[in-house]
Amino acid sequence: MRILKMQSKFLEVFLESLDKFGQLYGPKLKNGVLSYEQLNNISELVLSDDYPMIPIKKLFHPMQFTMMHFNEKGFHPDYSVIEKRVILGVHPCEIHSLLRLDDVFLRDPIDPYYAKLRENSAIIGFSCLPLENHLCLSTDTDIVEEGFDLFFVNLGEFYLVWVGSSLGHDMIYEREEFFDYDVTHDDIQMYIDWRNKRNRMFKKSFEFDSMPDIMELSHDSEVWDFFGDKCLSCGQCSMVCPTCNCYNVIDVFDVTNEITGLRNRVWDSCMFVDYSLVAGGHNFRSSRADRLRLWYGHKLKTFGVDYGRPGCIGCGRCVDTCPVDINVLTVSEALTTKEVPKQ
Ligand code: SF4
Numbered sequence: 339m340r341i342l343k344m345q346s347k348f349l350e351v352f353l354e355s356l357d358k359f360g361q362l363y364g365p366k367l368k369n370g371v372l373s374y375e376q377l378n379n380i381s382e383l384v385l386s387d388d389y390p391m392i393p394i395k396k397l398f399h400p401m402q403f404t405m406m407h408f409n410e411k412g413f414h415p416d417y418s419v420i421e422k423r424v425i426l427g428v429h430p431c432e433i434h435s436l437l438r439l440d441d442v443f444l445r446d447p448i449d450p451y452y453a454k455l456r457e458n459s460a461i462i463g464f465s466c467l468p469l470e471n472h473l474c475l476s477t478d479t480d481i482v483e484e485g486f487d488l489f490f491v492n493l494g495e496f497y498l499v500w501v502g503s504s505l506g507h508d509m510i511y512e513r514e515e516f517f518d519y520d521v522t523h524d525d526i527q528m529y530i531d532w533r534n535k536r537n538r539m540f541k542k543s544f545e546f547d548s549m550p551d552i553m554e555l556s557h558d559s560e561v562w563d564f565f566g567d568k569c570l571s572c573g574q575c576s577m578v579c580p581t582c583n584c585y586n587v588i589d590v591f592d593v594t595n596e597i598t599g600l601r602n603r604v605w606d607s608c609m610f611v612d613y614s615l616v617a618g619g620h621n622f623r624s625s626r627a628d629r630l631r632l633w634y635g636h637k638l639k640t641f642g643v644d645y646g647r648p649g650c651i652g653c654g655r656c657v658d659t660c661p662v663d664i665n666v667l668t669v670s671e672a673l674t675t676k677e678v679p680k681q
């Protein structure tokens with residue numbers, strides 16, 4: 339993988355030039371809230387240490403879209419959500435989350451909507467510094483070695499730029515005059531110092547590596563009942579978690595003329611009471627404690643068993659979001675110490 343150097347003063351012009359590779363997307367303020375959106379102008383891009391509360395999955399696994407149109411004779415898929423895109427300002431943990439979604443959606447049977455959105459999207463990553471609830475040092479997702487076309491590390495006067503794909507090389511060649519191929523030992527030392535300083539800035543951590551074993555031993559723990567009594571089944575944790583990927587499909591019929599219809603796909607959550615409701619009225623997880631055990635079991639143990647890497651990428655969104663303080667920190671601490679938090 340090639341590493342180049344770019345003076346910071348060239349950044350905006352360079353990013354603007356990437357629009358020839360696709361429609362620019364990135365974090366921008368929408369109604370005062372940071373959100374991944376289409377950029378009409380590069381000045382809308384917000385490069386910050388904060389994250390959009392709804393993660394990057396919304397650009398690859400949209401919250402709601404029409405999958406297909408059908409009638410009595412057959413169906414045709416609707417790929418109108420697909421376009422060439424360049425997504426700017428993607429933090430390391432978000433890139434890791436896409437690699438997790440790849441594990442789910444690009445395995446047989448491949449999800450064609452997700453696959454086409456991935457194929458048509460360039461990822462331009464950016465380094466960040468930890469805020470209050472960021473946990474990516476614990477989950478080993480604070481740096482990335484794959485999953486991007488270009489990755490920029492901000493070292494003040496200049497950026498170190500990792501080139502991660504042939505498309506990334508094409509982007510560099512477009513404005514080669516901005517890049518310096520002569521990265522020195524001093525530059526690399528600055529990067530190492532930056533990483534060490536950044537690592538000391540993390541305020542919170544959790545026992546991530548031991549969680550699969552602890553989850554295995556905690557099936558009957560009273561911790562699940564304690565948190566189950568508090569949980570509101572609101573599903574916010576699933577909406578904001580970058581690796582949650584469940585969805586429902588809803589057919590909408592029009593029978594006024596000939597029978598036609600469309601099939602919509604919408605995000606779902608295993609925290610909702612009717613998620614495990616089956617025909618005949620049986621609910622496999624009717625209690626909130628059961629649903630919480632499933633959710634955290636999946637994040638902290640079974641995703642890793644199924645796909646070889648854990649389902650939590652340490653973004654901290656569940657910590658920021660859950661209205662009753664149920665999150666990877668409180669759950670892992672309660673399971674590790676076997677003490678439920680004080681009310
Ligand atoms: S754990 Fe928190 S965010 Fe998730 S469903 Fe329960 S109350 Fe809502």
Ligand code: SF4
Nearest residue numbers: 579650651653654656
């Ligand atoms: S479980 Fe929480 S910290 Fe982990 S990826 Fe999901 S929202 Fe982020």
